Amino acid sequence: MFEIFGIPSAALFGQLLIGLINGSFYALLSLGLAVIFGMLNIINFSHGAQYMMGAFTAYLILQYSGLGYWPALIIAPIIVGFTGIIVERVFLQRLYKLDHLYGLLLTFGLALIFEGVARNYFGSAGLPYTVPESLRGGQNLGFMFLPNYRAWVIAASLVICIGTWFVIERTRLGAYLRAATENPTLVRAFGINVPRMITLTYGFGVALAAFAGVMAAPIYNVSPQMGSELIIVVFAVVVIGGMGSILGAIVTGFGLGVIEGLTKVFFPEASNTVIFVIMAIVLLVRPAGLFGRRA
Amino acid sequence: MRKTLGLAALAAVLACGPANAQQVNVKIGVLSDMSSLYADIGGPGSVAAAKMAIADFTKDNPNVKVEMIVGDHQNKPDIGSQIANQWYDVDKVDMIIDVPNSGVALAVSQVANQKNKVFIVSGAAASDLTGPKCNANTIHWTYDTWMLANGTGTAIVKTGGGTWFFLTSDYAFGHALERDTIAAVERAGGKVLGKVRHPLNTNDFSSFLLQAQSSKAKVIGLANAGGDTINSIKQAAEFGIVKGGQSLAGLLVFASDVAALGLPTAQGLVLTETWYWDMNDTNRAWTKRWQQERQGKWPTMIHAGVYAGVLHYLKTAVALKGNVGDGKAVVAQMKSMPTDDPLFGKGAIRPDGRKIHPAYLLEVKKPEESKHPGDFYKIRATIPADEAFRPLKEGSCPLVSG
Numbered sequence: 081m082f083e084i085f086g087i088p089s090a091a092l093f094g095q096l097l098i099g100l101i102n103g104s105f106y107a108l109l110s111l112g113l114a115v116i117f118g119m120l121n122i123i124n125f126s127h128g129a130q131y132m133m134g135a136f137t138a139y140l141i142l143q144y145s146g147l148g149y150w151p152a153l154i155i156a157p158i159i160v161g162f163t164g165i166i167v168e169r170v171f172l173q174r175l176y177k178l179d180h181l182y183g184l185l186l187t188f189g190l191a192l193i194f195e196g197v198a199r200n201y202f203g204s205a206g207l208p209y210t211v212p213e214s215l216r217g218g219q220n221l222g223f224m225f226l227p228n229y230r231a232w233v234i235a236a237s238l239v240i241c242i243g244t245w246f247v248i249e250r251t252r253l254g255a256y257l258r259a260a261t262e263n264p265t266l267v268r269a270f271g272i273n274v275p276r277m278i279t280l281t282y283g284f285g286v287a288l289a290a291f292a293g294v295m296a297a298p299i300y301n302v303s304p305q306m307g308s309e310l311i312i313v314v315f316a317v318v319v320i321g322g323m324g325s326i327l328g329a330i331v332t333g334f335g336l337g338v339i340e341g342l343t344k345v346f347f348p349e350a351s352n353t354v355i356f357v358i359m360a361i362v363l364l365v366r367p368a369g370l371f372g373r374r375a
Numbered sequence: 376m377r378k379t380l381g382l383a384a385l386a387a388v389l390a391c392g393p394a395n396a397q398q399v400n401v402k403i404g405v406l407s408d409m410s411s412l413y414a415d416i417g418g419p420g421s422v423a424a425a426k427m428a429i430a431d432f433t434k435d436n437p438n439v440k441v442e443m444i445v446g447d448h449q450n451k452p453d454i455g456s457q458i459a460n461q462w463y464d465v466d467k468v469d470m471i472i473d474v475p476n477s478g479v480a481l482a483v484s485q486v487a488n489q490k491n492k493v494f495i496v497s498g499a500a501a502s503d504l505t506g507p508k509c510n511a512n513t514i515h516w517t518y519d520t521w522m523l524a525n526g527t528g529t530a531i532v533k534t535g536g537g538t539w540f541f542l543t544s545d546y547a548f549g550h551a552l553e554r555d556t557i558a559a560v561e562r563a564g565g566k567v568l569g570k571v572r573h574p575l576n577t578n579d580f581s582s583f584l585l586q587a588q589s590s591k592a593k594v595i596g597l598a599n600a601g602g603d604t605i606n607s608i609k610q611a612a613e614f615g616i617v618k619g620g621q622s623l624a625g626l627l628v629f630a631s632d633v634a635a636l637g638l639p640t641a642q643g644l645v646l647t648e649t650w651y652w653d654m655n656d657t658n659r660a661w662t663k664r665w666q667q668e669r670q671g672k673w674p675t676m677i678h679a680g681v682y683a684g685v686l687h688y689l690k691t692a693v694a695l696k697g698n699v700g701d702g703k704a705v706v707a708q709m710k711s712m713p714t715d716d717p718l719f720g721k722g723a724i725r726p727d728g729r730k731i732h733p734a735y736l737l738e739v740k741k742p743e744e745s746k747h748p749g750d751f752y753k754i755r756a757t758i759p760a761d762e763a764f765r766p767l768k769e770g771s772c773p774l775v776s777g
Contacts, residue, residue, distance in 0.1 A: 095585065098579075098581045098582050196410070199414065203631070204412060204413070204415050206605055208635060208637030208640070210640065218614070224585060225614060230581075300578055303605075306578075348571050348572055348583065351574060
């Protein structure tokens with residue numbers, strides 16, 4: 081804890097940047113969760129499994145069609161997003177009128193099934209996936225070696241996050257969506273197909289998870305349990321940011337990545353606990369989360 | 376006189392051969408992680424190996440009837456000991472085998488001791504199982520943390536890797552592996568520059584890798600397992616650790632981990648194992664049979680250990696004419712008989728329960744050196760059986776000192 085003076089500022093910059101990169105994953109995943117919760121009122125517990133499905137789909141695309149990372153980055157989210165649409169049509173749409181708990185239990189069950197199926201067919205050790213040729217190597221920034229792939233992760237994630245925030249908060253489509261959450265009957269009266277819009281929103285949220293999965297495949301172990309390990313942290317991020325707040329999810333995602341990164345330097349043993357400590361404090365002080373609106 | 380006659384009669388019965396030998400019934404339980412982290416290094420593969428051992432043995436010994444049951448301990452010591460209790464008490468299981476995860480294995484070992492049954496460890500690593508926590512009912516077959524540390528640690532120091540930095544998984548197994556490796560490194564004249572302890576199941580190691588990088592240590596020792604090891608190695612490649620002149624030492628790496636990494640990422644990694652499927656024709660033939668049940672997978676040394684352990688146990692059961700009720704007597708008999716099986720060759724079990732066989736220092740091949748699927752390793756050195764494991768006297772096992 082007292083090594084703060086022992087660490088040169090250059091190394092500290094390195095750790096801050098690393099934290100920001102990890103934060104990109106938290107932001108991407110919590111963004112999808114926030115969109116789904118904000119628009120559908122569903123606590124999507126299968127988000128981690130859908131993230132895992134994104135990575136697995138990328139692997140399968142490579143195995144069976146030879147298409148590499150870049151096509152997979154587009155195709156895998158579409159495929160997984162489509163499975164999300166099926167889930168919404170078949171199961172979730174029946175639950176909107178019920179308590180949150182039902183959606184949570186259903187998606188949790190689905191997550192266990194997805195994981196079990198993946199484990200049955202691919203085993204638990206993981207599958208190989210390498211960094212694409214064009215993003216190998218890295219830059220020496222003076223204070224640290226920044227792999228090109230990490231630079232790409234941070235850029236892509238920022239673009240997606242800001243883009244999504246813009247669409248939902250600043251465009252007409254987003255206005256319809258927000259209106260449909262507030263008062264579906266009224267929006268329907270204006271001739272807008274609300275159920276279809278909701279279905280597509282869920283599909284989009286799931287596609288975001290799958291996108292994060294493909295982004296993770298080259299640097300993290302592609303295994304059936306990769307999602308369930310991450311999802312708990314991501315839920316904490318969403319709770320800290322304020323359930324359903326898009327901006328909150330993005331800002332806390334990046335912010336907590338940085339805090340976690342710094343913990344890994346000063347007190348590594350606590351690095352997987354620090355986020356939950358923050359969550360507990362935030363819940364005590366601001367029960368609706370940092371960016372949440374009071375219900 | 377009567378005693379001599381009795382012995383003669385006994386010898387006659389033993390000499391009669393399998394044809395009219397008496398019926399032997401045993402029940403074996405394979406307890407493993409069937410559905411999570413370690414399911415590929417043990418799990419269903421261990422079940423397949425146990426089945427093969429039973430099939431091979433009963434083919435030559437038709438008088439032996441073996442029943443087998445399977446359980447999933449879910450990596451939780453409480454569930455593991457609960458299953459063990461039930462198996463030994465209610466289901467009349469005579470012997471439990473495998474049990475990856477040192478925490479669960481230590482718990483099951485205690486249960487076996489209390490119930491006076493037999494426990495053969497193949498999957499778990501902690502050298503404490505034949506050290507301070509040893510007992511007269513447990514045999515540790517395949518490998519342990521001391522052997523891994525000694526094999527990889529000593530070899531790397533000798534080839535010029537004098538300074539070390541550790542990435543250690545923050546629980547009993549990681550601490551044991553780190554402790555044993557530091558001892559091995561310092562014994563060989565190396566120096567430890569630093570270490571960082573990360574939580575189990577960490578996703579991102581870049582922060583730790585940066586710390587390792589700035590320590591300027593020549594070797595980064597990975598005292599972790601499974602997904603943590605895979606993530607560390609994958610990200611070390613990304614951060615150019617090996618290209619920058621530092622090397623990685625995987626202190627516990629299985630064939631299934633190498634398959635998950637792929638050779639382009641794993642190449643050059645040095646590790647120690649006691650069995651490798653592609654080492655000789657016997658192993659290859661065995662693997663082919665094993666793969667009929669586990670298609671597309673590669674057997675690990677844990678699977679081989681389960682096969683060999685079951686085989687030796689069944690031999691003992693026949694030698695005892697099926698009197699397998701007294702676990703301590705069975706284990707004593709197993710220790711007194713030399714072991715001999717197709718996978719590990721001739722060996723022995725020491726008084727502390729440690730099974731002794733050679734270990735191999737391996738290096739992961741470059742992609743262009745790999746001739747066929749599963750062609751993972753070059754063999755750099757063979758560590759003879761009497762040097763591969765911790766010397767009997769240093770383990771502070773009560774069975775030895777007392």
